[in-house]
Amino acid sequence: MTTIAIIGAGPGLGAAVARRFGREGFAVALIARDQERTDALAAALGREGITARGFTADVRVPRALTDALHTAADALGPIEVLQYSPIPHRDFMRPVLETGPDDLTGPIEFSVYGPVTAVRAALPGMRELGRGTILFVNGGTAVVPHPERAGTSIAFAAQSAYGHLLHDTLAADGIHVTQLVIPGAIVPGHPRRDPAVLADTLWSLHSERHGFRHFADDLEA
Template sequence: MPLITIIGAGPGLGLEIARAFGQKGFDVALVARDQSKLDALAEVLGSEGIHARGFTADVSRPETIRIALGSIRDALGPIDVLEFSPADRTLESVDALDVTMENLQPQIDFYLGGALGAIGAVLPDMIAADAGTVLVTTGGGSLSQTPVRGNVNIAAAGLRNWTLNLNAALADTGVYVAFVAITALIGGGRPDAEPAVIAQSYVKLYEERKDAELHYVAYDA
C-alpha cells in the first residue's frame, strides 16, 4: 500500500488528513513528540480499518526527524506522501513592530529548519524513484497581512518560497511539491473550516498534481 507520513500529527487537521488518505488506501505514519497521543490517534484510525503507526520526533531537533523517517521506511516501506505541518505554541509570537533577530530565529529554526531536515531526508528517495508528493502547510499569514504574528509569518513566508522553488526545480521529475496556507479558525464552527473538509483539499492536490500552492480561506480575515 502507499504510505503517507504526517509530521506534526494531532487530533485535528492531522488526524483528518490521515483519515482522508487512509480511506484512499494509504497506510499512515504519524510523527509528533508524544508517543501516547500518537498511539491514541493510531488506535482511532485502526478502528476504521486504516493501518497507522506513531513515531516520536521533535521538529526542533532535526536529527530526531531523520531517525524517525528512517524508522518509518524500515517498518512501513518507502514514503509516498510527506505532509509537513508542525506547530510549537511555546514559541513567542510577536507583532511586526516588535520583531527582532532574537524572537525571529527560533521561528526560522523550527519551521524552515524543520522542513529542510524533514523534506531533505525524503527527497533523495523520491527523486530516485521518480515519484512522490510533499505537501507543506502553514497559516495564511505566509501570504496575507497579519501583523500580530510578525515573526511567525517571516518564517512561514520563507518556507513558502522554498516550497515553490522546490516544485519548480522538480518539474521535470515525478516528484510533486505543493504549499498550503490556511486562513481559518480550524474547527471553529464554520462548515468549511472543519478539519475533515479542509483535509479533502490535500487529497485533491495529491490526485491532481497541478497547483503549486493553495490558499484555503474559510472566513473573512
Template sequence: MPTLAIVGAGPGLGLSIARRFGAEGFRIALFSRDQNKLDRLAGELAADGIEAAGFAADVTDRPALTRAFDAAKERFGPIDVLEYSPAPADPHSGPLAPVDALDLTVEAAQPQIEYHLYGGITAIRQVLPNMLDRGEGTILVTTGASSGPVVHPPFANIAAASGALRNWVLNLNSALAPKGVYAAHIAIAAWIGKGGPRSHPDVIAESYWELYRARTEPELFYLDPEMRAAL
C-alpha cells in the same frame, strides 16, 4: 501499499488528512513530540481499518527527526507522500509566541526559523532523495496564511519563518516538475474547527486529497469565508 507521513500529527486536521488518505489505501506514519498521543491517534485509525504507527520527534531536534524517519521507513518502506504541518504546543507563550512586526528581533525570529524552515528542510530531505530516484512522490507543506498570501503584522516572526519555508516549497515545485515529484504549499486562513463549515478538519482534508490527485497547482490558499473580516 503507499505510505503517507504526517509531521505535526494531531487530533484535528492531521487525523482528518490521515483518514482521508487512509480511506484510499494509504498506510500512515505519524510524527509529533508525544508518543502517547501518537499511539492514541494510531489506535483511532486502526479502528477505521487504517494501518498506522507513530514516531515521536521534535522538529527542532534535527537528529531526532531524522532517526524517527529512519524508523518509519524501516516499518513502512519509502514515503510516497509527506505532509509537513507542525503545530506548537502553546503558540501564545514561550519562544514560539507571536511577535509584532515593530518588535521583531533576531532572537524572536530564530525559534520560528528552527521550527518552520529548518524543520521543514530536515523532513523533506528524509524523503526527497528516494522520491527523485523513483521519479514519483508528493510533498505537501502547510502553514498559516501569514506566510505570504495574508499580511498580519502581529505574527511577524511566524510570517518571516513560514514565509521562507513557503518560498522554498514554491521553488521546489518548479524545480521538481520535470522530475515526476510534486511539491505544493497550503496556506490556511481558518481557525480549524472553530469557524464556518469550511473550517471543519474533514472539509479541509478533502482539499488535500484533491490537491494530491490533481498535482497541478503550486499553492492552495484555503480560506474560511468567516475569516474574511479578520484579514
C-alpha cells in the same frame, strides 16, 4: 503499500488527513513530539482498518526528525507523501517591534529548518519510487504578514519561498510540491475549514497535481 508521513499529527487536521489517505490505501506515519498521543491516534486508526504508527520527533531537532522519517519508511513502506503541518508555538507570534534576532530563532528552526530537514530525509525515497507529493500547510500570514505575529509571518514566508523553489525544481522528477494556505482557524463544521473538508482538499492537491499555492478559504487582508 506506500506511506504518508504527517509531521505535526494531532487530533484535528492530522487525524482527518490520516483517515482520508488511509482510505485510499496509504499507510500513515504520525510524527509529533508526544508519543503517547500519536500511539493513541494510531490505535484508533487501526480500529478503522488503517495501517498507522506513531513516531516521536521535535521538528527543531534535525537528527530526531530525520531518524523518525527513516524509521517510518522502514516500518511502513516508502514515503510517497510528506505533509508538513505542525502548529507554531504561541511565543513565535510577537509584535514586530518587540521581535529581535533571538526571537526569530525558534520560528526559523520550526518553519524553515524543519521542512528542509524533512524534505531531505524523504526525497531520496520519492525519487526511488519515481513519484511523490510534498504538502506544506500554512496559515494566512504566509501570504499576508501580520504585525502582531512577526515570527510566523517571516518564517512562513521563507517556507513558502522554499516550497515554491521545490515545486519548480522537482516537477520534472514526478514530485509535486504544493502549499495549502488556511486563513483563520480550523473550525469543525465550517464549510471550508472543517478538518475533514481540508483533508479532502489535501487529497485533491495530491491527486490532481496542479499549481503550487492554493487557498482553503477567502484570504483576510
